[in-house]
Amino acid sequence: MSSEPDLHLARPDAHAPGMPLVTVIGDGQLARMMQQSGIELGLTVRLLAGSGAASAAQATADVWLGEYTDEDVVRAVSAGADAVTFDHEHVPNAFLEGLIADGVNVQPQPSALINAQDKLVMRKKMREIGAPVPPFAEILSVADAEGFWDATAGAVCLKARRGGYDGKGVWFPSSRSETAELVAELLDRDVPLMAEKKVTLVRELSAMVARTPSGEIASWPVVESVQADGICYLAVAPAPAATGGQAHAVAKAHTLARDVAEELGVTGVLAVELFETVDEAGEPEIIVNELAMRPHNTGHWTQDGCVTSQFEQHLRAVLDRPLGSTALTSTTTVMANVLGDADADPEQAMSARMDEVWRRFPTAKIHLYGKDWRPRRKIGHVNMSLPCGAAATDENVAALRRDAQLASDYLVTATWKDQ
């Protein structure tokens, strides 16, 4: 079946002549924030969006409407672009191979991208390049799962290989029989599965770099990603290190992200999500959890805490242009996600909530995505940085974390959690 994108919102007039054109497939907040950087750089972001009301489509002049699951649509929106990139991992790799065969500049390439799409493929690759991963196995049958339960003495983390996000697609069954039932049910629904050892987390880290097709790499400081129920709600940049052992683990994470980018040939922004745990000797140790090959939630702090944001860097990287400085503009920046309240959106309007936050915290940088409330949906984030010249003491960082959390809680609930 052949189909064409709907071009009624397309704006070829919106291209500054002679400047690069980047097609972004995906219409979420990541594409929206790439567009902010594109405006600054004078280049054009052409968007493939599902709707003109989508987060990124609200912010973009040149919007093509269509489905990224439709090969003809993907081909049409990619034609003539200096680079094609993504705000999610769900475009079928076969389409991307087809584009590349036609001479389109797709970044990152599917050969790298597969490691951000398939959790099992990624773990095999990590093992191959010597990056630390927990014991894992493919799960093709209930017997596989039972075997894994026995081998790990019940420390089982079961994962859908593909398509999970925000903890959807991750399970921690509490008994051998629960594992068997869950796996039977999932296999029945044709969910490809893997299992890995459930590790005892000290905390989660994220190490981010950008890499160009020519091989230039720039890395940001490693970030602490504070999670609850499988969703990141706070990122602290740089990740505090309380002990020499922790500093060592953070430094290892920093190097590891560069190595992964090189070994996998990643282009654009790469986020390596990591677990910090303790080894048998009680020393901090890091383990790779997941890769993302696009701007990542744990990199939003770069918009207000760093010379070059991850969104600008991603555009520069996929166009194979020189990368920007990743120097900090503040000794610590905290990002707090604004996640839709579990029950209901408060009566007070969002803009009144913002005003309340600004009144209390004039340094709060509020970023909204133009999205409606839904329970636990990411609808924005707040960045707060230490003032110019202030040192990242434990006390200063703790106060900053508290304030950023209060601000985002207010945006979610219309109440001050400390009052």
Add this chain to the structure above:
Amino acid sequence: MSSEPDLHLARPDAHAPGMPLVTVIGDGQLARMMQQSGIELGLTVRLLAGSGAASAAQATADVWLGEYTDEDVVRAVSAGADAVTFDHEHVPNAFLEGLIADGVNVQPQPSALINAQDKLVMRKKMREIGAPVPPFAEILSVADAEGFWDATAGAVCLKARRGGYDGKGVWFPSSRSETAELVAELLDRDVPLMAEKKVTLVRELSAMVARTPSGEIASWPVVESVQADGICYLAVAPAPAATGGQAHAVAKAHTLARDVAEELGVTGVLAVELFETVDEAGEPEIIVNELAMRPHNTGHWTQDGCVTSQFEQHLRAVLDRPLGSTALTSTTTVMANVLGDADADPEQAMSARMDEVWRRFPTAKIHLYGKDWRPRRKIGHVNMSLPCGAAATDENVAALRRDAQLASDYLVTATWKDQ
């Protein structure tokens, strides 16, 4: 004659439900950069643009096409907006009075705006509120001009009362007879004129504040605006003060901008362009030159050197929302304008020039406006800040000025001026 805007680019779907809608009249780089901030804040900027290819229209989803000189068009695009604001001073005040009579929230209001539109009205107002201005006079005849020549012993600066920018509309006649001829010719062309005493400039300063309709004021540090041929090419923030006398003059400028905003009832961003000169005792003294009631070229540094940029602050101010912190994120930021070369655009493409600049200066923040080259046209700017923690020593600031200037010169000429 009744006319309607052309709505074929309008995008009502691009509004996040429940969030404010700001209509911006004008399609230049100031509106473009407001739009960047609008995206971040989740609000909608609806643009009245002359063309879909205009600087701001490239960056905006909801573009209405039409002329701001057409009252029906202005009325239509303003309907339903939470605030109506501008990226230039040229919308006829009669239209704005009409909008206000209809209940539209126009910010700033024409009663304030007139002081940014008419250089004579402004000077009279400054005298009234006790703000320092040079001796000046309305020029209605050649005899007026000759009289002014005699009274100032030939130190004459002649100005068109309205419509001037970048030094167009400012003359320094060198003799009594040249003054007479010039004035005769200009009056013949119906250019309303004023004259003021030509002062000996030590340097130019710019003091910027934002004010809300409720009266909240936030001010940025005073900036040194380095000019040549009537165009600002460099802004240094904060303005260095070499002596106690200069520090005193800068402090006076800072206070003055707040006073002007209050006395005139300015809303949104106000830039007070000032001359620093020396009084009879040889002490630094400041004199008001011009007012702008919108984001201003000498405030572009705030995008990369300050917690809250002038573009975000303007949107917050015209919506009567709490203002953001104006704390610095670096001890000094230098902004260098990218002005089209006088002769021709270099052969090297602009994006290749950017790459060259980034290779040499990874901290250079390049902002482009999506505008074609024209001689002396403002097509972008470069911001460079001292690294986090670096002190604003003379040496550091001099190096920063040199680097920002080299970067912008390269973007203009495709050559390194120091090589």
